[in-house]
């Protein structure tokens with residue numbers, strides 16, 4: 001590599017590290033403290049107006065044709081964000097929602113997701129002490145400064161709730177001022193509704209379209225008031241989704257549909273063993289095959305595996321050519337990795353390693369020492385793949401001058417830009433990222449492996465856009481998996497037959513540390529507690545007096561990442577299965593036992609009661625059937641589910657799931673329902689079938705027949721009941737429906753046949 | 765060269781005969797509404813109608829399509845008028861990420877063409893497409909609605 005280019009890369013990398021350091025050293029940066037909500041309004045230079053469009057602020061453009069273009073900085077992966085976020089703006093703007101359209105916002109710090117970082121701190125959600133609040137606030141402010149545009153942690157609505165409503169109210173005020181001047185009346189005499197400003201006394205009115213040019217030129221007011229909940233007319237209604245029409249006629253575009261002029265396609269084979277390398281490959285005459293443009297060897301990088309790729313005029317040509325090339329791999333250090341052995345090691349760690357304490361209250365050791373009897377159970381959950389319906393793919397163009405363009409379904413456009421610019425050796429501003437619809441995300445598309453590989457290939461074929469498409473097998477064998485985890489749960493029961501203490505220890509990898517190491521290596525450290533490893537265990541809502549919750553961190557060959565609901569996805573199974581065991585051991589009804597332990601938590605108790613009541617808890621069931629209940633709080637939402645299952649011929653059939661969710665306030669109740677239905681089915685596929693196993697360093701599953709999904713025929717009847725506790729409890733909805741499903745089903749299996757299942761996937 | 769009709773229009777395609785119809789549609793004809801999900805006929809994302817029959821195009825070689833008439837999601841609407849199945853999909857707000865929906869809709873169109881009032885068992889047996897977003901409850905409701913069955917009936 002020539003030195004000029006090396007210098008460019010170093011410069012890019014340095015900037016990258018500085019940006020990373022901002023989060024790590026958030027406190028050292030003085031400016032954060034002075035950020036105010038208003039600072040999230042100013043339009044960035046990256047936001048440009050087309051002809052006839054007027055920019056009001058970072059979030060709103062209004063066209064002279066009356067179209068209201070809301071900037072959505074989060075990515076639409078099915079969760080409804082392209083409808084829900086525009087609703088926030090439209091409510092305060094008093095717009096006719098039919099005029100509202102959404103646009104993917106450009107990349108700029110103002111659109112950063114500050115809430116996602118603030119949520120990552122290792123405090124219980126009910127901890128509002130000054131230390132917890134200060135750290136949250138600091139992370140939030142650091143998040144604003146870093147300006148990382150990312151979608152995850154069910155944070156989109158919570159992060160946008162204030163700034164996007166304020167954006168709407170501010171633009172509305174500007175439209176009112178413009179109308180008052182035009183009509184020569186006082187602003188106080190004007191009313192706004194359905195995208196019109198009306199002066200009722202003189203029966204005159206002006207549309208937003210007529211006012212846009214003049215209003216957008218006015219200074220932004222500083223003091224707008226936001227509507228109280230009672231005055232919402234749009235928020236809280238089941239508005240049809242803005243993205244649905246394009247998703248029924250084939251016009252919705254995904255990353256894999258990008259077709260820039262001159263596009264060529266790449267197929268890839270990655271080293272089947274994690275961390276391995278390419279030993280040798282024989283291109284032979286394949287390079288001469290019709291359509292074949294290049295055979296490219298890709299080194300392993302911090303985010304991606306070593307691989308061989310073939311670039312051709314058409315994807316099928318590339319795929320066939322790749323299959324004709326014999327590749328030998330170096331397995332490396334992990335060539336013998338085996339998840340069966342790993343599981344046995346985890347069991348030994350539960351015996352021997354004290355781990356790190358995540359939560360402690362009272363004196364659990366004393367409670368166990370004095371216990372009349374103890375209950376102990378080991379639980380286990382396997383690795384899981386995301387298996388988004390749209391396999392990983394990325395389309396990248398790096399021009400001769402180093403500038404770039406990327407089309408990719410992703411959950412973090414800021415990172416896409418950094419990675420591509422790093423490879424091209426240019427400033428990140430010179431890379432344009434297009435984020436079309438995502439064919440599923442679930443945490444997978446915050447990873448940058450395919451982006452890195454596409455950039456490396458595009459760098460070799462400058463001036464030619466390349467589309468790298470992974471096969472389903474590559475996608476399943478090179479995921480960043482939901483961590484495998486084991487847990488030991490213990491309960492002390494005193495002489496009066498009451499629960500006196502609880503100890504929980506879990507073991508597994510840290511998704512946060514591994515992901516940080518891949519993406520922002522300067523920030524990664526094993527010293528930092530990763531809350532996601534123990535979430536759902538250390539923050540249980542029950543009033544368990546003497547408790548100790550700890551976690552043992554491991555490092556494994558298999559890379560892990562965020563998978564819909566992250567740590568909650570397995571930890572709720574551990575905790576809620578065991579809570580059921582405690583109830584049965586104490587001779588109590590599992591619902592009543594939980595309710596009694598939630599005396600101090602009215603939100604949780606109410607959700608539990610609604611689910612139980614709607615499910616007919618305690619009512620009769622036909623033979624072979626049983627009901628199970630589970631409760632989990634995640635991403636600030638509280639969810640309870642009752643599953644009804646039938647166990648016959650060694651098969652579990654889930655017939656009905658009744659769910660209650662309290663996400664504070666349901667912006668769009670139909671989207672909330674859809675998300676909860678989705679999360680339940682996602683959880684059900686994992687509970688009944690999901691398992692990624694590794695032998696000889698290689699993932700054994702490759703395609704849907706080996707990694708089964710629940711289908712239409714096996715979908716239970718699902719009922720979703722929304723419980724609202726108010727705007728102050730605003731919670732996420734994309735993920736919280738998943739955690740309680742597996743334990744509700746496992747507990748129902750116990751009720752049906754007396755078998756206690758402590759391992760996923762569930763098998764009777 | 766292979767000649768086939770796609771959405772009423774005749775095309776002469778210059779590609780190897782073993783190229784699956786899926787890639788012909790997407791890469792040669794620019795019809796990207798048909799999606800790639802698994803490549804082995806296991807998910808249904810690539811479903812199109814071939815002479816009216818729901819077909820997983822990822823395993824159908826171009827050579828087998830000579831003279832056939834193919835309908836993709838782009839050709840389902842009748843002029844400006846959406847197909848009743850598409851309308852029901854909007855009415856019942858079926859799609860989430862939407863990636864599986866072209867295939868889901870075309871599988872439904874084929875089902876209803878020969879079984880206008882399918883039972884739940886028939887729906888389950890014929891609609892085997894995978895939806896990772898789990899839109900099945902709404903797919904079921906929409907199918908019932910188009911087939912004139914009360915969509916809310918349990």
Ligand code: FES
Nearest residue numbers: 801802805808822
């Ligand atoms: S892509 Fe054809 S069935 Fe999955």
Ligand code: FES
Nearest residue numbers: 861862895896897
């Ligand atoms: S809507 Fe996303 S896979 Fe079906």
